[in-house]
Amino acid sequence: MRRESFDVVVAGAGPAGLNAAAAAAQSGARVALLDDNPRPGGQIWRGPDGAHPARDQLRQTIEPLDVTSYPQCRVVTQLGASTLVVEQRGTPLRLDYTSLVLATGARERFVPFPGWDQPNVVGLGGLQALVKAGLSLEGKSIVLAGTGPLLVAVAATARRAGAQIRCIAEQASFGAATRFGLGLIAHPSKVSEAFGLLSPALLRRFRFGRWPRRALGDGALEAVELTDERGSVQTLPCDWLACAYGLAPNLELAHLLGCKTADGAISVDDHLRTSVDGVFACGEATGVAGLESALVEGALAGHNAAGDTQRADRLVDSRRRHAAFGDAIERAFAPRPQLRELADDDTIICRCEDVRVGQLRAHPSWRSAKLHTRCGMGPCQGRVCGTAVQFVFDTPPSSVRPPLFPTSAGVLAAIDESSLSPSSASADAS
Ligand SMILES: Cc1cc2nc3c(=O)[nH]c(=O)nc-3n(C[C@H](O)[C@H](O)[C@H](O)COP(=O)(O)OP(=O)(O)OC[C@H]3O[C@@H](n4cnc5c(N)ncnc54)[C@H](O)[C@@H]3O)c2cc1C
Numbered sequence: 001m002r003r004e005s006f007d008v009v010v011a012g013a014g015p016a017g018l019n020a021a022a023a024a025a026q027s028g029a030r031v032a033l034l035d036d037n038p039r040p041g042g043q044i045w046r047g048p049d050g051a052h053p054a055r056d057q058l059r060q061t062i063e064p065l066d067v068t069s070y071p072q073c074r075v076v077t078q079l080g081a082s083t084l085v086v087e088q089r090g091t092p093l094r095l096d097y098t099s100l101v102l103a104t105g106a107r108e109r110f111v112p113f114p115g116w117d118q119p120n121v122v123g124l125g126g127l128q129a130l131v132k133a134g135l136s137l138e139g140k141s142i143v144l145a146g147t148g149p150l151l152v153a154v155a156a157t158a159r160r161a162g163a164q165i166r167c168i169a170e171q172a173s174f175g176a177a178t179r180f181g182l183g184l185i186a187h188p189s190k191v192s193e194a195f196g197l198l199s200p201a202l203l204r205r206f207r208f209g210r211w212p213r214r215a216l217g218d219g220a221l222e223a224v225e226l227t228d229e230r231g232s233v234q235t236l237p238c239d240w241l242a243c244a245y246g247l248a249p250n251l252e253l254a255h256l257l258g259c260k261t262a263d264g265a266i267s268v269d270d271h272l273r274t275s276v277d278g279v280f281a282c283g284e285a286t287g288v289a290g291l292e293s294a295l296v297e298g299a300l301a302g303h304n305a306a307g308d309t310q311r312a313d314r315l316v317d318s319r320r321r322h323a324a325f326g327d328a329i330e331r332a333f334a335p336r337p338q339l340r341e342l343a344d345d346d347t348i349i350c351r352c353e354d355v356r357v358g359q360l361r362a363h364p365s366w367r368s369a370k371l372h373t374r375c376g377m378g379p380c381q382g383r384v385c386g387t388a389v390q391f392v393f394d395t396p397p398s399s400v401r402p403p404l405f406p407t408s409a410g411v412l413a414a415i416d417e418s419s420l421s422p423s424s425a426s427a428d429a430s
Pocket residue numbers: 011012013014015016017034035036037041042043044045073074075103104105106107108124125126128150153154247250253282283284285289290291292294404
């Protein structure tokens with residue numbers, strides 16, 4: 001297996017990872033930057049060159065620096081204390097590092113309800129990604145639902161793509177959302193961002209304390225039933241329903257490395273050190289706090305990973321301010337417990353393996369459920385249903401085992417061979 005050696009390896013090339021790579025290289029480190037997507041940019045900066053000036057500017061910053069990019073590259077497993085095995089387009093590769101930065105971002109949190117697995121019922125970020133990939137919503141009637149600032153961003157995107165927005169159902173109460181809005185005064189850039197996205201027409205579509213309880217249709221979505229705390233039901237005909245309940249940090253790699261996590265995010269100190277020596281974490285993987293926070297954390301983690309504590313120290317206060325914004329999001333938009341009751345026994349919870357909620361009830365743990373039903377064992381490897389099961393059944397996250405992603409037998413054989421070779425044994429011992 002080919003082997004490369006770096007001072008700093010950054011896993012994830014979203015805003016946090018890109019900035020971490022730039023900062024580490026500016027501090028004199030030899031850096032590797034890997035991401036499973038063909039282009040850097042993560043969730044927010046998707047699309048062709050020119051689509052996001054901020055991303056293109058960061059790429060230009062990185063270009064003359066000592067940063068080797070590995071696009072379409074996934075971490076498969078760890079080999080010894082300072083080596084990752086990654087797979088790039090079917091070929092395994094060993095990456096040795098002195099420091100590792102986890103910038104693995106977050107994904108949408110889905111809460112299953114009857115009908116959520118029908119065509120045209122998608123996540124909020126999912127709809128946004130489809131629009132960015134060219135989907136036209138011209139004349140389509142849309143209901144947006146879920147919680148948090150992503151609702152506003154996706155409503156603006158859908159409107160620009162020609163959608164007729166019937167309703168924006170925010171599960172948080174009007175009071176919680178208003179308190180959050182007033183708190184934005186401490187974050188002026190967020191106020192101007194919100195004003196840039198929210199037109200009076202969009203504001204009129206908001207309904208607070210409301211959420212979908214059922215998507216109706218027979219092979220194609222026809223309508224959505226919204227409900228509220230009092231149990232009243234409103235049926236809205238629509239062509240699309242986009243629904244997600246905030247974001248959940250991607251923790252698989254952190255768990256594999258043995259990093260501590262708490263409240264669904266990687267635990268870090270003020271310098272973004274994780275509980276494992278030489279491993280740092282930044283961006284949404286440490287908690288959901290938005291783009292600016294991801295950029296500041298990326299720079300802080302990158303400088304620290306390169307051993308440049310002087311530059312890193314200057315960013316600690318700014319990072320704390322952004323983290324406070326993340327805490328405010330979490331307080332205001334925590335999914336309400338009633339959402340746990342939406343799915344009935346017949347509702348599919350694992351869409352890869354067609355597992356229904358009722359099949360899981362008999363099992364005392366996620367592991368037992370997995371072994372008996374194959375829930376979480378399909379192509380997404382529990383990335384969608386794992387978070388849903390955790391929320392609906394209020395269970396702890398499942399343990400993670402390599403490989404982190406489905407991979408070929410050839411790659412597994414190469415890993416096996418490599419872990420048995422004398423050179424890897426001495427590298428592991430050192
Ligand atoms: C679906 C979605 C839509 C969003 N839309 C908006 C929006 O419209 N406006 C807004 O302000 N904010 C939006 N956000 C939030 C925004 O993405 C974040 O604030 C910011 O991008 C976080 O940057 P990040 O670098 O921490 O994570 P991300 O941007 O998520 O980047 C993480 C990267 O790491 C990669 N990765 C993860 N694990 C591995 C692995 N094991 N191996 C290789 N690569 C890996 C991922 O593929 C991804 O490219 C959205 C978030 C999500 C999840």
